[in-house]
Amino acid sequence: MTESGALCSACAINADISRGCGGSRDDIADLENEVTDMATPLQIDSRLEGEGSAVLALSGEIDVSNTAQVRDAGVKLLADGATRLVVDLSLADYMDSAGLGTLVGMLKRVKEAGGAMAIAGPQPRVRRLFEITGLDQIFSIYEDLDMAMKEVRA
């Protein structure tokens, strides 16, 4: 084998390049750059819209490492009086099952408060996750924020 490099101080990557892949360090550096370039951190924009409605806009990547932030933002909106909640996923590039689980928990809290919740504008690959898991039958999913807001205010 083997030439080894490091993506960071805490994880190690070994590439078996014994089959003739030259420039091993450069190749691993290329891989590192590609990995870094594709990262889009989560950003949360939560806002009250009046009459008990609110928008929780999530952009970037929602995964197991940051779902606690999403949950906390939703809990705070409910604590501030929101019962009609739209989760705007139009700028969410990625979501995993932990993210879905967080949305399920949020839906449960909203329903317990007698309110309504809708999902707005998920990108096709995020929407597919709802469909794979059957959760598209549980959530009200709309093409855009306006349609979703109209639904929760109805």
Next chain:
Amino acid sequence: MKAVVPSQVELTIPRSCEFVRVARKTAGALAHQLRFTLPDVYDIELAVGEACTNAIEHVGEQCPEILLRFSLHEEQLVMEVIDNGPGFDPTQVSPANVEDETIGGLGLLVIRSLMDELEIECDPKAGGTRVRMVKYRNPK
């Protein structure tokens, strides 16, 4: 960088949710090298992320690291997620329950839906779990 196949890449990550992203981005970069379509690259990232998340949740503190092994071939990417935790019986994983915020079992459901092959091997005596996933560039 042009993909050289067959070849193998190994990645070891700490048992921490913060490093799931590193694992799935590596998987995505390798799939990109093999010229998978972008939707397939996304599926591969998601499946590897789910497998790592499952491993981290199940292994316990006695297993500080998760090993990922990627085997690159002309028409397929083989991904293994290996831990030395106590192991679990995949047949005993509860079906996803939407009333439960943790909705256990959802990760495996996602992996099964996205991958062309899935094998889970557990050794209840010696411990350890190996999740092996295969994605074909042109599905069978």
